[in-house]
Amino acid sequence: MxxxxxxxxxxxxxxxxxxxxxxxxxxxxxxxxxxxxxxxxxxxxxxxxxxxxxxxxxxxxxxxxxxxxxxxxxxxxxxxxxxxxxxxxxxxxxxxxxxxxxxxxxxxxxxxxxxxxxxxxxxxxxxxxxxxxxxxxxxxxxxxxxxxxxxxxxxxxxxxxxxxxxxxxxxxxxxxxxxxxxxxxxxxxxxxxxxxxxxxxxxxxxxxxxxTNMRLNNPAMSAITDLRDLWNQQTPFAVSKVLAPLFLQRLKDSLVTWDLLDGKADWTPETIAATANVFLxxxxxxxxxxxxxxxxxxxxxxxxxxxxxxxxxxxxxxxxxxxxxxxxxxxxNDREFLQGGASGATKPSLKTFPYFATPNTELQTVTDSVELAATPDDVWSLVGQFGGAWHPQTARVSLTGAGVGQLRTIRTLDGQQIVDRLEAIDDTKRSLRYSNIAGIAASHYTSTLEVKPKGTGCVVDWRAQFVATGKTDRAVKVIVSTLFNTGLESLKSQFGVAK
Incomplete structure (x- = not known):
């Protein structure tokens, strides 16, 4: 990138x-x-x-x-x-x-x-x-x-x-x-x-x-040594003469790989060598x-x-x-323009100083749900416990305090630690809301879990909103979506799927 x-x-x-x-x-x-x-x-x-x-x-x-x-x-x-x-x-x-x-x-x-x-x-x-x-x-x-x-x-x-x-x-x-x-x-x-x-x-x-990421560490090449840290230690405008042949050969190999990625050869060996020299x-x-x-x-x-x-x-x-x-x-070699799946960044640049667009602060959303054959009360008696031990990725949970403001510290099966705080709970409406304190690469993270009647069974809705931090928006969405989906899918075996 x-x-x-x-x-x-x-x-x-x-x-x-x-x-x-x-x-x-x-x-x-x-x-x-x-x-x-x-x-x-x-x-x-x-x-x-x-x-x-x-x-x-x-x-x-x-x-x-x-x-x-x-x-x-x-x-x-x-x-x-x-x-x-x-x-x-x-x-x-x-x-x-x-x-x-x-x-x-x-x-x-x-x-x-x-x-x-x-x-x-x-x-x-x-x-x-x-x-x-x-x-x-x-x-x-x-x-x-x-x-x-x-x-x-x-x-x-x-x-x-x-x-x-x-x-x-x-x-x-x-x-x-x-x-x-x-x-x-x-x-x-x-x-x-x-x-x-x-x-x-x-x-x-x-x-x-x-x-670094496309030429020296070409993702289309397999089983290559990562030269990026070595390159980043070079002096700009004066790459080491001792290491230059190593970098130059990688650039040539990378250009050959790129050229053949679409199944057609558009570069000659001479132009590849010349271009690698320029990139060096x-x-x-x-x-x-x-x-x-x-x-x-x-x-x-x-x-x-x-x-x-x-x-x-x-x-x-x-x-x-x-x-x-x-x-x-x-x-x-510029034979045909390759347009990716987007035509611009999240925001276009400004025409006035400081030229970069303002930061992205919009809350992102992840939602998931599952329909179950059990009554809402039966399901809520399990998922309505803020301890969260019902989730299959949970290894252990410890609670601090009680009621609104209570903290739960979850140790996951893969060794991660997630700390959440209970913000609201309503047993009558079968709804709870919590915020994440640590463990998810996001700020302003709030999540709501609700169980609602539907037909002779119920539906469990789980949703979250957040601003990604430290990871891309896409990466955080994958993490949260996986967390939700794994948890909701596990309820099917316990309560049956609504028909």
Missing amino acids: SDHVDGPRSIGDPAADITDLFVFTSPGNPARTVLAMDVFPSAGEDAIFSNIIEHAIAVRRVTVAGIGNAAKFDPEAEEIRFSFRFETLKRDAAGSVIQRGVCKLPDGRELSLTVNDEKGTSTPDGDVRVFAGLRSDPFYLAWDIAILKKLPNLLQHTNVLSIVVEFDTRRMLDLAKGSLFGAIAETVPPQQRNLLGPAISRIDWVGRPEQ DDFLLFDVAKPITDQSHLEIEKSTLSGHPYQTGGGRTLDANCIDILLTWLVN
Whole structure:
């Protein structure tokens, strides 16, 4: 998923897991360029930036050093770097919990900012403006890409932590020296001595989308070694010469696999080798002197590999359909456009600063029911006990307190722990409502269980609503649906199915 969860190390540290990098021209002012990076996949509403990680976007001027099968993009040594550090949580004058941070600009100036302040912070003369906060994830993936099966957007309703830098293009980039650049984003931990081994140089970095999850760890390839953590330890703009042959061979093998995924060969060995060489130098190319549009993503690379001058500014807008653009290129060399099962992210981008759409806060719903042959009272006498021991996935239950406010701690057969609180119970109406305190990757989770008469038997309704956090909306729905279905199906053997 773009750069989401791209390796064991980043999966273990989601606050440092970069999900995406974007470069585009400000829709409201063509004289300004926007750099943006996202971290923390499936961030919950209380997600905060790590206070020990440096978040950085670095830009270097690039020259075209070869075309056609000799295509090559050479970055200069000088780096234009925007780095962000964030503090621990504090309270403002009104007592609200806030997080503050500092952005260090390439010339050494520092901009203080408050997380989630949509106005952002600007320099006194307005040449740079920055933002950091929770926003709707603009990335979307609507494929089972290993088998080219269309799906709904797998990241529907998810949020990320976004960092945005907008600046005056000419003042920041000195276009007299050239207008083509490469950008990367990285998360760098404190460099301190590690008694168990060498210091970790970085947690994650990204240039072009899908370098790790689709090219280096191609899901259509079987029994391959996961190279993603090794790749993420490389220095951007300077991949290790010792390890370069390993990565290059994987890129070639991956391109061959993608090419044959539809049963047709559209690439020659020469173009595969040339494209792998371009991908090995992983940075997001953009030319600020040309138009950057929703369709211009990867056009610079494609044109240069084809042996003719590029026409657009490349880059990547928030609304760019980067997966389908990339998949079409890899699978059939742009012979036929491959449109996935969704045509856009959960929300389209904004045309004004900070450009990312507002966070997703809509409650999601899961419902299930079963019709039984027993009377409502007989069924309620079992499921109406808040202890929940009737559920077949329950290994043991412990209760704390009594009545409304009572807590139950459920240990499941697979070793998970779920803590719920009773919010309401009505034995007359055979209904109870509870909230989840821990154990389910969701906030605002409430669930209602009701038993109602139907014919000579009854119907048991179980429903929940929540906002997913830490997992995708789809993943949480699967977890809750499985929990409901397993429980309700078990009642059939005890009470019989209504006829």
